[in-house]
Amino acid sequence: xxxxxxxxxxxxxxxxxxxxxxxxxxxxxxxxxxxxxxxxxxxxxxxxxxxxxxxxxxxxxxxxxxxxxxxxxxxxxxxxxxxxxxxxxxxxxxxxxxxxxxxxxxxxxxxxxxxxxxxxxxxxxxxxxxxxxxxxxxxxxxxxxxxxxxxxxxxxxxxxxxxxxxxxxxxxxxxxxxxxxxxxxxxxxxxxxxxxxxxxxxxxxxxxxxxxxxxxxxxxxxxxxxxxxxxxxxxxxxxxxxxxxxxxxxxxxxxxxxxxxxxxxxxxxxxxxxxxxxxxxxxxxxxxxxxxxxxxxxxxxxxxxxxxxxxxxxxxxxxxxxxxxxxxxxxxxxxxxxxxxxxxxxxxxxxxxxxxxxxxxxxxxxxxxxxxxxxxxxxxxxxxxxxxxxxxxxxxxxxxxxxxxxxxxxxxxxxxxxxxxxxxxxxxxxxxxxxxxxxxxxxxxxxxxxxxxxxxxxxxxx
Numbered sequence: 001x002x003x004x005x006x007x008x009x010x011x012x013x014x015x016x017x018x019x020x021x022x023x024x025x026x027x028x029x030x031x032x033x034x035x036x037x038x039x040x041x042x043x044x045x046x047x048x049x050x051x052x053x054x055x056x057x058x059x060x061x062x063x064x065x066x067x068x069x070x071x072x073x074x075x076x077x078x079x080x081x082x083x084x085x086x087x088x089x090x091x092x093x094x095x096x097x098x099x100x101x102x103x104x105x106x107x108x109x110x111x112x113x114x115x116x117x118x119x120x121x122x123x124x125x126x127x128x129x130x131x132x133x134x135x136x137x138x139x140x141x142x143x144x145x146x147x148x149x150x151x152x153x154x155x156x157x158x159x160x161x162x163x164x165x166x167x168x169x170x171x172x173x174x175x176x177x178x179x180x181x182x183x184x185x186x187x188x189x190x191x192x193x194x195x196x197x198x199x200x201x202x203x204x205x206x207x208x209x210x211x212x213x214x215x216x217x218x219x220x221x222x223x224x225x226x227x228x229x230x231x232x233x234x235x236x237x238x239x240x241x242x243x244x245x246x247x248x249x250x251x252x253x254x255x256x257x258x259x260x261x262x263x264x265x266x267x268x269x270x271x272x273x274x275x276x277x278x279x280x281x282x283x284x285x286x287x288x289x290x291x292x293x294x295x296x297x298x299x300x301x302x303x304x305x306x307x308x309x310x311x312x313x314x315x316x317x318x319x320x321x322x323x324x325x326x327x328x329x330x331x332x333x334x335x336x337x338x339x340x341x342x343x344x345x346x347x348x349x350x351x352x353x354x355x356x357x358x359x360x361x362x363x364x365x366x367x368x369x370x371x372x373x374x375x376x377x378x379x380x381x382x383x384x385x386x387x388x389x390x391x392x393x394x395x396x397x398x399x400x401x402x403x404x405x406x407x408x409x410x411x412x413x414x415x416x417x418x419x420x421x422x423x424x425x426x427x428x429x430x431x432x433x434x435x436x437x438x439x440x441x442x443x444x445x446x447x448x449x450x451x452x453x454x455x456x457x458x459x460x461x462x
Contacts, residue, residue: 002044002084008065009045015057018048018092031089032082034075035134037387038317041078043070043087050092052165052173052199059197060171062086062451069169070454071197073110074136075315077143077415079422080454088197098123098205104162106202111137117303125205126150126302128157131269131309138201142192143415143456144370146378149211149271149305152242152358158189159364160204168196169447178366187442190369190431192414193455194439195446212279213271213308214296220264220342222290223247227333229289230268230353233282234328234377239358240273241282244309246352247340255312259293264342269308270297312384319383319390321397322416324375324409328353332407339403340381347383347396354378369439371432372411379404380416394420414456427456437461 004012004022013020021028022045031048032041044067047058062069062085070082073090090109096116097106100123107116114133120126128147130140145157154160163177166188174196176185188195218226230245237243245268252262268286272279276299283297296307325332338344340351354377361373381400383393398420401408414430428436436458443450444460453459 002067004045008061012045012047012057012061016047016049016054018050018054021046021048032087033315034072034078035315036075036078036318037315038319038390039078039081040387041070041072041082041087043082043085046087046089048089048092052167055088055090055167055197055199056171056173058086058088059167059169063169063171066449068453069197069451071193073139074112074134076132076135077139079418082454085454090197090199093199098125100125103205103207104202105205106200107137109138109197109199113137113140114306117305120205121209121301121303124207124209126208127203127205128154128160129305131306132311132313133306134313137203138198139192140415141201141203142188142190142198144190144413145415146354146356146360146413148242148244148269148309148354149213149302150206150208150273151360152237152355153239153273154206155359155362155364156370157203158368158370159366161189161201162204163202164188164198165200166196166198169449169451183442184446186368187439190371190414191439191442191458194443194452194458196452208273208302211271211273211300211302211305212276212298213300213305214298215294215308215310216268216270216283216286216292216297217260217294218266218268218290219293220266223266223337223341224333225289226266226268226286227337228330229285231328231330231333232285234355237282237355238274242271242355244269244352244354246350247336248350249348257294265293271305271308316384317387317389319385319393319397319420320416320418321381321401321420322412322418323379323401323404324372324411324413325353325377325379325404325407326375326409327407328377329407332404335403335406339400346400347393348381348400349384350380350382351400352380352382354380369431369435371435372409372413372430375409375411378413378416379408390420417456422456424457424459427458430456
């Protein structure tokens with residue numbers, strides 16, 4: 001464990017407004033904790049940043065002492081240990097400002113998705129939201145951001161970033177957009193945290209206040225019929241409709257609805273921007289495929305978008321693998337059920353097939369490092385357990401991904417690269433060769449010492 005010189009620590013403590021903590025301090029564990037409990041950070045020093053000046057000071061401190069920098073806000077995407085680093089916790093930087101006239105929001109580094117959704121809704125607007133209410137807006141967006149509500153109609157969340165404030169590895173604050181430092185602006189949208197600490201984003205909002213959406217749960221014995229109905233709907237889905245399907249093995253716990261406890265079930269998630277009447281017609285085939293255990297699909301305010309996927313909100317130890325699928329034909333559905341259906345013995349809590357396409361397949365107005373827009377579907381396999389169980393779950397999770405290998409593109413979105421996949425080779429595969437080379441050139445220009453490497457790291461050239 002790397003330690004910080006007491007004199008250096010005293011200087012840093014005197015310079016920042018937030019707490020400065022080292023191993024052994026009372027609040028160290030709280031300050032370094034992340035939402036995903038699979039990983040425990042053990043930084044040399046943790047800085048609880050309250051403002052941009054605190055971030056600058058922490059970055060300059062790390063630079064002067066040749067220490068790596070790790071950044072955490074909500075901690076959903078923490079998959080690389082920050083041991084021996086300067087960890088900057090941004091959770092106190094959670095301000096949201098809505099400009100209703102311009103239809104924009106400026107969010108601090110740690111703003112959670114539900115906070116942005118609620119603030120925008122007060123002005124009759126909505127962001128491209130994630131499935132989870134407490135995922136961080138900045139991390140979600142800079143990794144591309146596939147919205148299960150507005151993605152197919154508006155594209156990636158990164159496509160609608162208008163400007164960013166970032167503290168680069170030299171400790172300077174830069175305000176970037178497509179005209180001011182356009183190379184850096186291009187790189188952070190898709191390159192995530194490789195180029196500094198993004199302390200705020202300005203993003204576009206849309207005049208959306210409601211959805212026809214929710215979830216349809218079916219008993220496991222109807223999985224084949226439900227997948228067939230799902231495929232039929234996704235094949236001809238208008239861009240205003242997004243549907244995903246998940247094979248679930250939910251525990252017998254009080255937080256799980258009684259009818260789903262301790263059993264295999266199938267969950268179809270629906271989000272439609274059109275009328276409720278048209279929405280009911282679109283999902284009729286799903287409802288006719290099998291009896292439902294739970295059916296919540298109905299007219300809803302956009303503020304209830306998190307109810308569609310019903311993702312867990314309490315911290316847990318999550319282990320994931322993912323893959324992009326070129327398509328999801330009948331043969332792929334058969335392979336999926338063979339590997340992960342009701343008769344399979346696997347450790348996965350959830351196996352999800354998420355529909356892509358639509359506006360997600362189109363190039364944005366302002367080019368970015370977000371690539372691989374031709375995939376039709378995204379596979380995500382998730383297990384939940386205790387910390388340090390990655391080796392236990394890995395074979396079972398990867399077996400499910402392997403079962404669909406014939407339909408994978410060999411690529412994935414950077415936001416879906418998790419603890420098993422955060423290697424140099426895997427990160428490189430998240431981008432086309434030309435894009436990756438360009439990212440490395442920009443990394444070399446702004447972070448030649450690779451201070452920001454505790455992430456989905458893009459190493460400098462040379």
